[in-house]
Amino acid sequence: MSKNSTIITLKKVQKIYQIGEIEVPALLDINLNIRRGEYLAIMGPSGSGKSTLMNLIGCLDTVTSGEYWLEDEDVSKLTDNELAQIRNHRIGFIFQTFNLLPRANAFRNVELPLIYAGTTPGKRREKAISVLESVGLGDRVNHKPSELSGGQRQRVAIARALVNDPSIILADEPTGNLDSTTGEEILHLFEELHKQGNTMIVVTHEETVASRAARVVRLFDGKIVSDTRNDSNSQTDKSSTTDILARVKRKNIPEAG
Amino acid sequence: MKTILWDTIEAGRIAFGALTANKARSALATLGIVIGVMTVVLMITIVSGLNDSFSTQLARIGSGTIYIQRFPWIIQDDFFIYRNRPRLTQKNYEDVKRYCQGASTITPYVDTMRPVAFKNESLGGVFLIGTDETYLETTDVMPEVGRFISRMDAIANRDVAVIGTTVAKELFGQHNPIGQKVRIGGFDYKIVGVLEEQGAMFGQSMDSQVIVPIGSMRKHFGRRRDLSIIVKAINPDEVEELKDELTGIMRRTRRLGPGEGDNFSINEQGQLMDMYTQITSGVYAAGIIIGGISLIVGGIGIMNIMLVSVTERTHEIGIRKALGARRSQILRQFLIESALICSFGGIIGIGLAWGGAKAINIYLPTSMSVPLAVAGMLFAAFVGVFFGIFPAAKAARLDPIVALRKE
Ligand SMILES: Nc1ncnc2c1ncn2[C@@H]1O[C@H](COP(=O)(O)OP(=O)(O)OP(=O)(O)O)[C@@H](O)[C@H]1O
Ligand SMILES: [Mg+2]
Numbered sequence: 001m002s003k004n005s006t007i008i009t010l011k012k013v014q015k016i017y018q019i020g021e022i023e024v025p026a027l028l029d030i031n032l033n034i035r036r037g038e039y040l041a042i043m044g045p046s047g048s049g050k051s052t053l054m055n056l057i058g059c060l061d062t063v064t065s066g067e068y069w070l071e072d073e074d075v076s077k078l079t080d081n082e083l084a085q086i087r088n089h090r091i092g093f094i095f096q097t098f099n100l101l102p103r104a105n106a107f108r109n110v111e112l113p114l115i116y117a118g119t120t121p122g123k124r125r126e127k128a129i130s131v132l133e134s135v136g137l138g139d140r141v142n143h144k145p146s147e148l149s150g151g152q153r154q155r156v157a158i159a160r161a162l163v164n165d166p167s168i169i170l171a172d173e174p175t176g177n178l179d180s181t182t183g184e185e186i187l188h189l190f191e192e193l194h195k196q197g198n199t200m201i202v203v204t205h206e207e208t209v210a211s212r213a214a215r216v217v218r219l220f221d222g223k224i225v226s227d228t229r230n231d232s233n234s235q236t237d238k239s240s241t242t243d244i245l246a247r248v249k250r251k252n253i254p255e256a257g
Numbered sequence: 258m259k260t261i262l263w264d265t266i267e268a269g270r271i272a273f274g275a276l277t278a279n280k281a282r283s284a285l286a287t288l289g290i291v292i293g294v295m296t297v298v299l300m301i302t303i304v305s306g307l308n309d310s311f312s313t314q315l316a317r318i319g320s321g322t323i324y325i326q327r328f329p330w331i332i333q334d335d336f337f338i339y340r341n342r343p344r345l346t347q348k349n350y351e352d353v354k355r356y357c358q359g360a361s362t363i364t365p366y367v368d369t370m371r372p373v374a375f376k377n378e379s380l381g382g383v384f385l386i387g388t389d390e391t392y393l394e395t396t397d398v399m400p401e402v403g404r405f406i407s408r409m410d411a412i413a414n415r416d417v418a419v420i421g422t423t424v425a426k427e428l429f430g431q432h433n434p435i436g437q438k439v440r441i442g443g444f445d446y447k448i449v450g451v452l453e454e455q456g457a458m459f460g461q462s463m464d465s466q467v468i469v470p471i472g473s474m475r476k477h478f479g480r481r482r483d484l485s486i487i488v489k490a491i492n493p494d495e496v497e498e499l500k501d502e503l504t505g506i507m508r509r510t511r512r513l514g515p516g517e518g519d520n521f522s523i524n525e526q527g528q529l530m531d532m533y534t535q536i537t538s539g540v541y542a543a544g545i546i547i548g549g550i551s552l553i554v555g556g557i558g559i560m561n562i563m564l565v566s567v568t569e570r571t572h573e574i575g576i577r578k579a580l581g582a583r584r585s586q587i588l589r590q591f592l593i594e595s596a597l598i599c600s601f602g603g604i605i606g607i608g609l610a611w612g613g614a615k616a617i618n619i620y621l622p623t624s625m626s627v628p629l630a631v632a633g634m635l636f637a638a639f640v641g642v643f644f645g646i647f648p649a650a651k652a653a654r655l656d657p658i659v660a661l662r663k664e
Contacts, residue, residue: 060579061658079584087657099576099661103278117579160580185495189351 007168007199008034008057014065015052015222026052028222030066036167039190044219050203053219054172057201058093059083071167088116092161094171097118098153100145101208106143106156107134113164131159135189151182158189169193172203187212264586265593272489272594275566276493276601286562287602289555290637293548294606295613298625298633300544302614304537306623311533314458314657315398315526320494325353325486325503329522331532342520343511349521352510353486359499364391364487365471371442371479373420375428375465381469384466385441386472387482395487398468403435403450406470410449414472418446422454423464441467496525554638555602556644563595563648574652575660588653595645596638603637 015027027049034040042050055061056068059075070086078086087093100109110128119127132141133242135155145153154174161169171190175183187209194200202213210216211230218226276283324330327342347365347615354363367387375379390397398405410417418441425434435449446469455463474481485496490499502521507521567574575586607630614623 035553055658058579060661081585084578084583087579088579095661099572099579101573101576112577113580115263116577116583116586118263120263126342164581240472 003196004247006033006070009031009037009067009069010056011067012155013056013068014064015049015056015061016064026222027056029114030224032217032224032227033198034201037197039194039212039214040202041213042201042203043205043210043216046205048219049222050219051172051197052222054170054201057168058170059086060093084116088113089164090167092158092164092169094154094157094161094169094174096158096173096176098145098177100153100156100160102145104226105144105245106137106148106159109145109156110160110163114162117164120247128159128163131163131195134155134162139212149182150178151185154178154182154186155189158186162193166198166255168199168201170201172204173251174202175204175206175209183209191231260541260621263480264589268586268590269430271590272597275570275594275599277448279566282562283601284599286558287598287605289551289558290599290602290640293550293552293555293604293608293640294633294637295609296544296551297353297636298629299613300541300611300630301546301629302610302623302625303381303621304541304544305588306421306614306617307628312530315529315533316419317458317658320491320526321496322395323496323500323503324524325488325507326522326524326641327348327627329485329528331528332523338604339522344481345486345521349507349510350484350486350495353503353506355507355610356506357488357499357502359491359495359502360488361491362391362394362487362488362489363396364388366485366487367471367474367482368581369474369482371478372425372466373424373428374440375434376457380424380427380465382465383441385474385478386466386468387471387478387488388468389471392468398455399453400450401453402433404447405450408469411470411472414470414475414476416444416446416477417449417470419450419452419468420448421452422465422466423462424467425500427453439467441469442478446464446473493637496527500525536568552640555599559599559641560594560644560647562598563591564591566594567591567648568653570652571655571660572662574655575657575663578657584653588649589654591649591652592642596641596651599637599641600634601643603634603653606637607633 001150010032012029013030014025015033017024017026030053042053044050046215056063057069059078059092063076066076068092073086075083075086100183101112105127107125110132114124114127129138129141132138135158137152137155137159140148140152140156143152145156148156156175158174161171161238167189174190175186178186190200190202191212200210200213204210213230215227217224218228300639308325325345328339328342331337349366350363353360358602365388369385371385374381386392388406390406390408393405403419405419406415406417407488418439419440420429420434428434429437429440437448438445439448442445442635446467450463452468457463470648490496502520503523507523511520512634513520514516577587607625610633611625611630614625617623
């Protein structure tokens with residue numbers, strides 16, 4: 001498949017939550033194409049449907065109506081086991097609240113997707129440790145989440161998302177629970193991943209985060225209200241320490257709505 | 258195939274982690290299983306111990322040996338029905354001896370209790386048996402030293418005695434009793450032999466006995482004693498035929514009319530075995546029922562604790578599902594966890610039963626067999642799997658996104 005082929009296609013997607021008698025529309029008529037290797041930010045006010053959209057893309061949830069094509073598969077027609085398989089092999093999900101298992105150390109957390117993929121223990125160890133090293137946690141392998149800082153926890157979660165070589169990396173407010181400096185570290189990591197050819201989709205509230213992406217999709221009340229490209233950014237980003245510091249400063253300037 | 262193996266090992270590891278994180282709760286939850294497994298295993302161990310000891314004791318009576326007696330060994334209805342039965346007489350014995358075809362040996366037998374004394378030593382409560390030389394053939398006793406009473410002793414009603422090992426030890430200590438004179442119930446008897454040690458039968462020592470010629474016993478201790486006739490079959494497989502024959506002879510010699518019931522009893526080992534099986538199967542059934550009930554209660558306890566565990570770990574399940582765990586993998590994880598708790602309870606239960614069997618061993622030879630212990634463990638694990646199905650299915654069915662939202 002060519003590098004710029006479409007990896008995700010959403011056609012007239014609706015998601016309606018049913019609470020008793022009341023229907024809560026979370027997504028209305030979403031049409032979206034995402035190419036392989038894209039770095040996409042999804043923005044929008046609280047309650048606009050960002051997480052709902054991410055969960056659909058991540059195969060954690062299913063559409064109420066419309067079509068979701070992942071590569072060449074119609075996800076809405078897949079069985080429970082096939083969805084689990086996709087979550088395991090093709091998607092790396094990074095959560096705002098990290099969602100690490102509290103009793104398991106960094107290594108045990110990172111090897112989880114490999115366990116469900118049926119990888120042998122030797123290979124699991126090798127792979128999990130190498131991914132932990134690549135996110136800079138080679139010396140924290142045996143630490144439990146409670147023994148790690150917020151940024152380190154999120155890096156464990158990122159390592160876990162990467163360990164099975166997914167084709168898409170999804171992050172729902174990955175820096176939402178981090179201070180700006182550690183947030184920058186994570187974003188820097190994302191840029192590295194993007195450079196390596198990963199498809200990145202990041203949900204965020206913050207313009208500073210969105211500005212790192214090549215493309216920004218804005219949601220409002222369950223609809224896409226804008227879809228723009230940041231040509232200056234991302235692709236040519238040097239991501240040096242000065243850059244990071246500059247952005248940290250920029251974050252303190254009030255955002256334009 | 259390989260995947261399933263790794264899955265199972267992983268699930269075991271995860272389950273083990275979850276269990277050790279909640280040690281006290283897991284231990285309490287498994288209490289019912291502990292009690293259930295202990296009861297069943299201990300009960301089976303005790304009953305099989307009883308079986309062994311009972312059948313070795315019964316074997317002494319011999320399966321081809323029949324006892325014609327006034328009363329049955331097992332009285333199931335009121336005793337007063339039997340109360341007016343006549344005693345067996347010498348004439349009955351002689352008739353049986355004259356007419357019976359299916360018997361290889363027919364032995365007369367009377368017994369009573371008398372004190373036995375030697376010099377200043379006296380021993381009370383000794384079982385005094387009057388019989389003849391054929392007693393050796395109808396029962397399994399053998400003289401260890403000296404000889405048994407002979408045909409001549411019996412015919413001549415000689416005052417000679419063969420004593421049991423307890424009597425020999427109590428009255429003579431290390432000395433040789435052969436040729437010594439003892440006083441049995443006030444009469445002098447010459448000791449001609451000492452029997453082999455026989456141990457106890459149904460709790461009664463068989464070694465505190467003295468055997469004398471039946472005529473001598475009648476002479477000194479009364480002629481109207483109740484006689485038993487011990488009949489040994491030529492062919493042990495034809496005991497039933499022999500019983501019929503003996504019944505016929507007895508009815509004839511006693512001139513019983515067609516409408517009259519037997520006024521004697523034909524006893525044999527099989528009846529005891531039947532009664533015994535009846536009693537132990539009752540004990541067995543009671544044990545299994547009690548154990549079964551505690552296992553069910555224990556299983557429900559496990560189910561409850563697993564449901565709590567699933568609820569508590571909903572978020573964890575959500576994480577696992579988000580990372581690609583299939584339903585079957587979550588199901589297996591919780592089933593293994595439940596089986597592990599129960600196996601743990603099973604091990605403790607078996608340990609307690611083993612200790613119990615050791616303690617009881619002082620009174621009754623019991624030992625727990627390895628297959629029984631393994632079966633107990635497997636059964637506990639099975640209870641775990643069975644009662645774990647519902648909670649595990651609940652966990653497996655959780656919607657990933659709903660589970661992830663739970664904190
Ligand atoms: N499980 C649910 N049941 C019912 N309604 C829901 C559920 N999840 C989300 N919603 C509703 O759907 C809408 C979109 O929610 P969503 O979580 O996608 O918003 P969001 O853009 O991620 O918001 P935030 O920035 O606060 O995370 C909201 O109105 C929310 O109330
Ligand atoms: Mg959200």
